[in-house]
Amino acid sequence: MSEIVTTRQQTPGDLQRLDEAPTPAEYLGRMLSDRPALRIGTRTSPMAMAQAGTVQRLLDERAGVASEIVGISTSGDQWMGDLSKLGGKGAFLKQIERALVMGHVDIAVHAMKDVPGDVPLAEGTALAAYLPREDVHDVLVVREGSKYRSLDEMPPGTRIGTSAVRRKAQLLKHRPDLHVDRLRGNVNSRIAKLDAEAQFEAIVLNASGLRRTGLEHRATEVLSTDIMCPPVGSGVVGVQCRTADTAIAEALRLLDDPMTRTLITAERTMLHGLQGHCNSPIAGHATMTGDGQLSLKGMVFTREGGKFAYAQEWDAPDRAAELGAYVAAVLLRKGARGIIDGIPH
Incomplete structure (x- = not known):
């Protein structure tokens, strides 16, 4: 005896209900709608606040989630001396991570170049989203009234300011006749000091940081990555959350750029x-x-x-972690360990 299968013809009402099924973003928006606006923790520098503003806008556009920005003044921002005395770049993250872990904020926004590679993230947290990578180039910014526009135009002994040991090393590798000194502070304050004090003829800054603060017009030369190889994480904003907050983590994944995640995985x-x-x-x-x-x-x-030690290797995009580990091993074989250990902490 054959089996009789009965079916019901779809009605216009059924089609309407299918069309009205919530998208993932709408579903997450509804899950988070019964709670207060998400609190976005960030440093208080103009560039950091601009980064947080981008995250806030994307949360609204892609996930329909309301949020507010909570500025946190970190010890790294307050201290104008050598960062190593505060424990390095982690000084920019400690207070923000503490606020996240203790529940004072719901997500934390970081410039990935400031996230240390030798210190794990706070337990119970993860970087749930990386925004699309912006310009990684460093640029030259000359003081107002300077007659120079490029590094090659500057005579021996010209004073250049920078906050990064990476920039100083590469500037002196390219132009050992320059005089390079430390200049700390946020982008705006560094440019203000450059113009007001005339201690330096120029400073070197990140192109995307200038753009975020509306000062891109101050750049007079874009330095090639052959002259100034970027730091790990350059041009990338990372968003951290508590792993237990699954709805927030899922909302942040709507902001995540897969290509940037691949690049960051290899570098970090x-x-x-x-x-x-x-x-x-x-x-x-x-x-x-x-x-x-x-x-x-x-x-x-x-x-x-x-x-210096140098290495460049290639692999398939789905082997980003393997490529990063291999390049590190090649650098160590070429003497990187001795170079690192020879530099005082």
Whole structure:
């Protein structure tokens, strides 16, 4: 005896109900709608606030989630001395991570170049989203009234200011006749000091940081990545949350850029493998090649740039972590460990 299967014809009402099924973003928006606006923790510098503003806008556009920005003044922002005395770049993260873990904020926004590679994230947290990578180039900013516009125009002994040991090492590698000194502070304050005090003829800053603060017009020269290899995480904003907050984590995944995650995975795996400290001039830059391969360039320098280790390797994009570990191993074989250990903490 044959089996009789009965079916019911779809009605216009059924089709309407299917069309009205919530999208993932709408579903998450409803899950989070019965709670207060998400609190976005960030540093208080103009650039950091601009980054948080981008996250706030994307949360609204892609997830329909309301949020508010909570500025947190960190010890790294308040201290104008050597960062190593505060424990390195982690000084920019400690208070923000503490606020996240203790529930004072719901998510934390970081410039990934400031997230150390040798210190794990706070337990129970994860970087749930990386925004699309912006310009990684460093640029030259000359003081108002300067007659120079490029590094090559500047005579021997010209004073250049920078806050990064990586920049100092590469500037002196390219132009050992320059005089490079430390200049700390946020982007706005560094440019203000450059113009007001005339201590330096120029400073070197990140292009995307200038853009976020509306000061891109001050750049007079874009430095090629051959002269100034970027730091690990350059141009990338990361968003951290508590792993137990699954609805928030899912909302943040709507902001995540898969290509940027691939690039960051390669770079940060390399950085972790090198186990450098805050005074280690380390550069790392991952890119996609024209034929679809993942490329990773890594460099480790002495403080004055006179000695360095260099490696560049390629692999498939789905092997980003393996590529990062391999480049770190190649650098260590080429003497990176001795260079790093020879630099005082």
